[in-house]
Each structure stands twice: as C-alpha cells, then as structure tokens.
Amino acid sequence: xxxxxxxxxxxxxxxxxxxxxxxxxxxxxxxxxxxxxxxxxxxxxxxxxxxxxxxxxxxxxxxxxxxxxxxxxxxxxxxxxxxxxxxxxxxxxxxxxxxxxxxxxxxxxxxxxxxxxxxxxxxxxxxxxxxxxxxxxxxxxxxxxxxxxxxxxxxxxxxxxxxxxxxxxxxxxxxxxxxxxxxxxxxxxxxxxxxxxxxxxxxxxxxxxxxxxxxxxxxxxxxxxxxxxxxxxxxxxxxxxxxxxxxxxxxxxxxxxxxxxxxxxxxxxxxxxxxxxxxxxxxxxxxxxxxxxxxxxxxxxxxxxxxxxxxxxxxxxxxxxxxxxxxxxxxxxxxxxxxxxxxxxxxxxxxxxxxxxxxxxxxxxxxxxxxxxxxxxxxxxxxxxxxxxxxxxxxxxxxxxxxxxxx
Amino acid sequence: xxxxxxxxxxxxxxxxxxxxxxxxxxxxxxxxxxxxxxxxxxxxxxxxxxxxxxxxxxxxxxxxxxxxxxxxxxxxxxxxxxxxxxxxxxxxxxxxxxxxxxxxxxxxxxxxxxxxxxxxxxxxxxxxxxxxxxxxxxxxxxxxxxxxxxxxxxxxxxxxxxxxxxxxxxxxxxxxxxxxxxxxxxxxxxxxxxxxxxxxxxxxxxxxxxxxxxxxxxxxxxxxxxxxxxxxxxxxxxxxxxxxxxxxxxxxxxxxxxxxxxxxxxxxxxxxxxxxxxxxxxxxxxxxxxxxxxxxxxxxxxxxxxxxxxxxxxxxxxxxxxxxxxxxxxxxxxxxxxxxxxxxxxxxxxxxxxxxxxxxxxxxxxxxxxxxxxxxxxxxxxxxxxxxxxxxxxxxxxxxxxxxxxx
Numbered sequence: 080x081x082x083x084x085x086x087x088x089x090x091x092x093x094x095x096x097x098x099x100x101x102x103x104x105x106x107x108x109x110x111x112x113x114x115x116x117x118x119x120x121x122x123x124x125x126x127x128x129x130x131x132x133x134x135x136x137x138x139x140x141x142x143x144x145x146x147x148x149x150x151x152x153x154x155x156x157x158x159x160x161x162x163x164x165x166x167x168x169x170x171x172x173x174x175x176x177x178x179x180x181x182x183x184x185x186x187x188x189x190x191x192x193x194x195x196x197x198x199x200x201x202x203x204x205x206x207x208x209x210x211x212x213x214x215x216x217x218x219x220x221x222x223x224x225x226x227x228x229x230x231x232x233x234x235x236x237x238x239x240x241x242x243x244x245x246x247x248x249x250x251x252x253x254x255x256x257x258x259x260x261x262x263x264x265x266x267x268x269x270x271x272x273x274x275x276x277x278x279x280x281x282x283x284x285x286x287x288x289x290x291x292x293x294x295x296x297x298x299x300x301x302x303x304x305x306x307x308x309x310x311x312x313x314x315x316x317x318x319x320x321x322x323x324x325x326x327x328x329x330x331x332x333x334x335x336x337x338x339x340x341x342x343x344x345x346x347x348x349x350x351x352x353x354x355x356x357x358x359x360x361x362x363x364x365x366x367x368x369x370x371x372x373x374x375x376x377x378x379x380x381x382x383x384x385x386x387x388x389x390x391x392x393x394x395x396x397x398x399x400x401x402x403x404x405x406x407x408x409x410x411x412x413x414x415x416x417x418x419x420x421x422x423x424x425x426x427x428x429x430x431x432x433x434x435x436x437x438x439x440x441x442x443x444x445x446x447x448x449x450x451x452x453x454x455x456x457x458x459x460x461x462x463x464x465x466x467x468x469x470x471x472x473x474x475x476x477x478x479x480x481x482x483x484x485x486x
Numbered sequence: 487x488x489x490x491x492x493x494x495x496x497x498x499x500x501x502x503x504x505x506x507x508x509x510x511x512x513x514x515x516x517x518x519x520x521x522x523x524x525x526x527x528x529x530x531x532x533x534x535x536x537x538x539x540x541x542x543x544x545x546x547x548x549x550x551x552x553x554x555x556x557x558x559x560x561x562x563x564x565x566x567x568x569x570x571x572x573x574x575x576x577x578x579x580x581x582x583x584x585x586x587x588x589x590x591x592x593x594x595x596x597x598x599x600x601x602x603x604x605x606x607x608x609x610x611x612x613x614x615x616x617x618x619x620x621x622x623x624x625x626x627x628x629x630x631x632x633x634x635x636x637x638x639x640x641x642x643x644x645x646x647x648x649x650x651x652x653x654x655x656x657x658x659x660x661x662x663x664x665x666x667x668x669x670x671x672x673x674x675x676x677x678x679x680x681x682x683x684x685x686x687x688x689x690x691x692x693x694x695x696x697x698x699x700x701x702x703x704x705x706x707x708x709x710x711x712x713x714x715x716x717x718x719x720x721x722x723x724x725x726x727x728x729x730x731x732x733x734x735x736x737x738x739x740x741x742x743x744x745x746x747x748x749x750x751x752x753x754x755x756x757x758x759x760x761x762x763x764x765x766x767x768x769x770x771x772x773x774x775x776x777x778x779x780x781x782x783x784x785x786x787x788x789x790x791x792x793x794x795x796x797x798x799x800x801x802x803x804x805x806x807x808x809x810x811x812x813x814x815x816x817x818x819x820x821x822x823x824x825x826x827x828x829x830x831x832x833x834x835x836x837x838x839x840x841x842x843x844x845x846x847x848x849x850x851x852x853x854x855x856x857x858x859x860x861x862x863x864x865x866x867x868x869x870x871x872x873x874x875x876x877x878x879x880x881x882x883x884x885x886x887x888x889x890x891x892x893x
C-alpha cells in the first residue's frame with residue numbers, strides 16, 4: 080500500500096528554544112507510523128531572522144539582496160539541523176535538507192523569490208529509507224546556484240509547495256494560535272474557533288487583517304487544492320481546516336469579523352470635476368509602489384469634489400507627499416490625513432447567496448452610534464472604515480448580532 | 487598582464503562583531519587594485535561555532551555528525567554574507583560563496599572532512615567581473631551533496647586549499663596575534679617576532695605547543711609550497727612569513743622556544759623485562775585513539791623496569807584505566823600519574839647543522855636547578871619534560887642563553 084504523506088510546518092515561535100524544538104520533535108514522531116511519511120518544514124528559531132536582518136542593516140541601509148538571502152537562509156538551516164537531531168534523539172530516523180538540497184528552484188528576485196519547481200527525488204529516497212524529512216523553509220536556489228529567500232512568511236509557501244510536489248494528503252500549519260477564529264478572541268471573548276473555512280474566505284480574511292497565514296501561500300494551496308490545517312504547536316486540539324468547499328457552506332452567510340488598524344486615510348479636497356483627474360492622482364501614487372485601498376469620491380458641487388482613499392500606515396508619509404505634489408498640479412485644495420481609522424469587515428462565502436448582510440451591518444453600526452466613513456465590498460466581504468477607537472465596540476456588536484458564537 | 491591573486495583568511499576574533507567586520511572590509515579593499523584579485527576566507531563570528539555546538543549538545547550527547555555539519559556550517563555562511571555587504575558598502579564589488587558554491591568537494595567524514603577537489607570556476611568568473619570573492623571557511627560538500635565541515639581550524643585549510651586552486655601568490659592568515667614569536671611574549675618580554683620561518687619549523691612548533699595555526703593546514707601549504715603570512719587583523723605591520731626555506735636559514739640554529747602544558751605523565755612501575763611488553767602496553771592505549779608522546783624506559787635491574795610516557799591531559803583518565811588493566815595482565819607494579827609537567831622545546835632547522843644544541847640546553851636547565859624528567863628529539867627540535875611550575879623560568883633562561891632576542 081502506498082503510504083500517506085503529510086507535510087507539517089512549524090513557525091518560528093514553535094521552535095524558539097531547545098525545549099520547544101524537543102516538543103516539536105515529539106509531535107512529529109507521533110504522526111510517523113507504518114502508514115504515514117512525514118515531511119516537516121521549519122522556520123528560523125524565534126527572532127533569528129530579525130536579528131540577522133538587524134546585523135545587515137548595521138552594515139548598509141540597503142544591503143545587497145543576494146547577500147541578504149545568503150545571510151537570512153541560515154536561520155532555517157540551523158533549525159532544520161537541530162530538529163533532525165531532536166528527532167534522532169527520540170530514536171527515529173530523520174534527515175535535514177536545505178531548500179537547495181530538495182531541489183527548490185526559484186527565480187532571481189533574491190529576497191522575494193518565487194518557486195519555479197521542486198525536485199522531490201531526494202525526499203522520495205529518504206522516504207524509501209523510512210526517514211522523517213526536515214526541510215529548511217523560506218529558501219530556494221536559482222538556476223545559477225545562488226541562494227534565495229521567499230519573503231516574509233515564506234516557510235508557509237515552502238510547506239504548501241512541498242505538499243503539492245509530494246502529493247501530500249494535508250499540509251498542517253503549526254503556529255502559536257490554535258486556529259482561525261470568528262473574531263480576535265482578545266476583543267470578543269465569545270469568539271469561536273472556525274472548524275472549516277474556504278480558501279477564498281481565508282484569503283479575504285488575510286487581506287482584511289487576519290495575520291495567521293501569508294496570503295500568497297493560501298493562494299497556492301487554493302490553486303492546487305491542498306487542504307491546510309492551521310493549528311497550535313502547543314496543544315493537541317484540532318485547529319481550522321482551510322479547504323475548497325466547507326461541508327455546510329451555504330448555511331453560513333458570515334464566517335467571521337476581521338479588523339485592520341494599519342491603514343490611514345488621505346483626503347484631497349476640492350478636486351476640479353474633470354475627467355481623468357482620479358487616474359492622474361492614483362497613477363502617481365501607484366508609481367511609488369503604494370497599494371491604495373478603498374477609494375471614495377463624494378458628489379461634486381460647484382464642480383469640485385473631495386477624494387478620500389486609504390493606504391498602509393507605513394506608506395502614509397510618502398503618499399501624502401505625492402498627493403500634495405499632484406494636488407498642486409491639478410489645482411486641488413488641501414490634503415488631509417487621518418491615522419485614527421480602522422477597517423472592520425465581515426467575511427463569508429454565503430454572502431453570495433444571502434442578501435441584506437450589508438444593510439444589516441450598517442444598521443448594527445448605526446445602532447451603536449458608529450459613523451461609517453467609507454464602505455467597500457467584494458463578492459464575499461463587506462468592509463466599513465470607522466473611527467479606530469470604536470473598532471472593538473463595532474466588532475463585538477457585529478459578532479453578537481450575526482450570532483457568530485453559535486457557528 | 488595576468489593579475490596577481492592573494493588569499494586572505496580572517497579568523498573568528500577578526501569578525502567577532504559589526505565594527506570588526508567593517509575593519510576587515512577596509513583591510514580587504516586596501517589590497518584590491520588593478521593588479522590584484524583578492525579572495526577572502528572567513529571563519530564564523532566570534533564564538534558562533536561554540537554556541538551552535540552547545541545547542542546541539544542540549545538535544546543529544548552525541549549529535550549525528552551529518553546534522554552537526556549542517557548546523558555548524560551556517561556560522562561561516564553568516565560571516566561571509568556580512569563581509570560581502572560591508573565591502574559593497576565601501577563601493578567595491580563583492581560576492582559571497584558557500585563552500586559548496588565554489589565547488590569544495592570533500593569526503594564523507596562529515597565533521598572532520600578532507601578536501602578532495604576545488605572547482606575554481608565560479609571564482610574565476612567572479613574575478614573576471616572584477617569582484618572581491620568571499621568564501622565561507624571550514625566547509626565543503628560531499629559528492630552526494632551533503633554539507634561537511636573540516637574540523638576545528640578548518641578555515642585555515644579552506645584558505646590554503648583555495649590558494650593552491652587559484653595559484654595565489656600568498657595566503658595571508660589574519661589572526662589576533664601579529665605573528666610567530668621566538669617565545670610566548672607573555673612569558674618572555676624580550677621575545678621577538680620571527681620574520682621568516684620554514685614550514686617544518688612551524689609544524690614542529692605547532693606540534694610542540696604553539697597554537698597560532700592548525701598543523702594540518704601548514705602541512706598542506708608545505709606540500710604545495712604556498713607561502714603563508716601570519717599577521718594581525720588589528721595592525722598594518724608585517725607578520726611572520728612561513729616559507730619553504732628562509733633567506734638565512736643556516737645561520738640560525740634555534741628559531742624559538744615553545745612550551746606545552748597540556749600533557750600529563752603516566753609511569754607504569756616494575757614492568758617485567760621481557761620482549762614485547764612495550765608493544766602490548768602501547769598497542770592497548772593506541773586502540774583508544776590516544777596519542778602517546780615521549781616514551782622513556784629506564785635501565786632494568788632485577789629484570790624489572792619502569793616505563794613512563796606522556797598523553798594529552800584530556801585523555802589522562804582513559805589512559806590510566808587502560809594502563810592499569812594491561813599492567814595487571816602483565817604482572818607490573820603500580821601506575822602513577824603526574825599532571826604537573828611541561829614540555830619545553832627548542833625548534834630550529836639549523837639544528838641539523840649545528841651540533842651541541844642539546845648539550846647546551848641541558849646545561850642551561852641544570853644551571854637553573856631544573857631537573858629534566860624526560861627528553862625527546864626530532865631532527866629540528868629538542869624537548870625536555872620538566873616540572874610545570876618551573877617552565878616559565880626555563881623558557882626565559884633558554885631564550886636569553888640562545889640570544890633569541892637578537893634574531
């Protein structure tokens with residue numbers, strides 16, 4: 080009988096110290112048996128990546144990317160060697176591999192590389208020898224044999240790509256939370272762990288503020304239909320399954336409430352009401368590589384209108400400068416900024432079929448005396464930009480009104 | 487015109503922190519010019535290797551060697567990436583390589599691997615692009631593509647082997663001392679830096695206690711006649727050249743005085759005077775992998791003799807146990823140990839031609855009332871085992887009597 084293969088990925092906090100590495104080793108061997116082969120992907124120990132990055136920035140404000148990948152990839156090499164040792168110390172056969180050794184070939188964008196192919200032969204050989212395979216996450220190698228890294232959260236991507244290459248039954252993502260919740264449990268104490276969620280919902284939640292998994296990895300898992308199991312490395316409880324279609328998808332309109340407090344709003348006042356003005360403004364900003372989100376233009380009066388939009392807080396200063404420059408050029412009025420905003424969103428595949436969700440959301444917020452600054456929607460989400468210090472109150476009210484604690 | 491190539495090796499203390507890495511970068515670029523190509527070999531930052539090793543030993547008393555090499559090789563990968571960044575920050579082109587990337591192929595003794603071949607093509611290409619090349623020391627890769635390390639001091643070996651492969655003019659070994667001295671300057675304040683020393687003398691001094699360079703690397707340099715320049719990474723002064731033949735070798739009988747306090751003496755008393763007894767004793771001990779040094783057997787009386795020999799202090803307990811066991815078997819008397827010994831040695835190629843050096847040494851020690859316990863000689867050295875607390879006095883007297891401060 081062909082053995083089943085599972086891929087397990089452990090994040091940095093799961094291997095932050097020797098005790099935790101031993102704990103991970105225990106968990107891994109618990110899955111290894113006559114019928115199962117296990118491939119494990121590990122991130123760097125705790126804050127190793129940040130520490131190495133800090134060293135580099137002491138040498139140069141813009142360290143060369145090829146050298147940066149060379150440097151940062153060591154973090155995962157260390158943790159995979161240590162985990163292999165820990166597993167062997169438990170009496171199991173194990174072998175560690177760098178990204179290159181398992182043939183993870185990437186493009187040449189050194190620190191944000193994309194995986195092109197994975198050559199699974201060395202892993203297949205190790206499986207044949209009944210070894211547990213440990214792979215350094217977050218890294219690969221170009222066709223010129225230069226080391227690359229896959230960008231923040233890249234170990235998730237290694238795990239998903241490996242699961243695809245090995246035809247794994249499931250890809251387990253171990254982290255320091257025990258799954259995806261209907262809302263942040265620190266804000267809503269009734270929040271419930273979601274048992275199953277679709278790739279699309281998870282993607283939407285990741286974009287809208289949930290920080291459990293890197294969106295890119297979810298996209299890849301979706302494309303190849305690889306079930307993900309997000310769970311805690313500190314408990315044996317089942318976490319959240321991310322799948323193509325949940326078992327009772329249609330019944331649930333709203334899967335969860337998310338919140339993003341990392342955006343700021345820019346308003347450019349008294350913009351002349353002429354065609355092509357918006358294109359000019361946002362063309363200029365996109366040139367800076369800044370992602371503009373929700374855009375609202377109010378109804379013009381006296382042939383002048385205000386345009387508001389949101390940008391990541393980290394890009395606010397750059398965006399303000401660019402907006403002021405373009406504002407002058409087109410003869411607009413002053414440019415205002417507002418850091419005190421939050422994006423509160425409802426996400427759920429069932430929204431496609433349930434009408435009235437948006438109207439209900441607006442009413443709930445109105446009942447709470449919360450003013451809605453901007454609104455944006457997608458097929459499976461509705462977001463309202465509100466005052467940041469009212470965000471928790473909004474989330475609690477929405478969670479309760481949509482009865483998410485009963486999911 | 488063909489450009490000259492130099493190889494520079496910087497040890498762990500030379501790259502212990504960001505400031506020192508910047509200092510090394512400055513030194514390296516000072517050598518790079520229109521006529522010279524520079525390849526730099528670096529050790530791991532400061533105590534990185536020890537720290538990584540300590541992590542491994544927390545997981546297992548005998549960590550698997552393949553995983554150990556995987557783990558420890560990251561130290562040099564980190565330092566070579568950082569040095570490349572530091573050099574580029576000074577406006578020079580630089581590129582870092584792991585041992586594998588420059589094609590350092592080794593055997594499969596994972597943590598004490600021997601270099602089989604070096605494929606210099608990637609370095610040649612980088613030189614053609616006028617780049618300074620930084621190579622991670624201490625590591626290579628097997629033909630199966632597993633990472634190996636070359637054992638303690640292995641970065642010296644990488645540098646020497648690279649110098650051979652690149653046909654370098656010289657291999658500079660940067661360290662925290664500024665050269666080889668006629669005696670330890672902490673003991674003899676008149677000690678002088680030696681300008682030139684032969685490979686054989688340096689090897690003899692390394693075996694006899696001088697700890698500047700790994701003996702294995704000196705042997706390789708000797709075999710391929712690669713001049714070594716041992717010098718300080720903290721000063722611009724010339725250090726000591728290690729060469730095949732020094733310019734005025736014949737005139738100097740004694741090049742330096744060394745001292746080794748890391749040995750202990752074992753005496754097995756009242757050994758029956760029969761043929762084959764010594765072979766039995768030392769056969770048993772060598773089975774344990776213990777290096778026995780100086781052996782002395784006194785003249786037998788009553789058909790019984792005493793046999794004394796020295797072993798590294800680290801192996802003393804193991805050696806005592808084995809000696810006692812064999813002593814019982816052959817009907818010998820008690821086994822004594824003495825940790826309070828030192829080996830004081832004179833080294834110099836000129837000894838081959840100068841007679842009377844040994845006699846003079848014995849007389850000097852006698853004049854100082856120092857008793858000689860054992861004596862051993864090689865073609866270019868004489869060693870006396872004396873009481874350890876008299877070692878400094880002996881070294882000072884010998885240094886003065888042989889006028890080593892005038893070299």
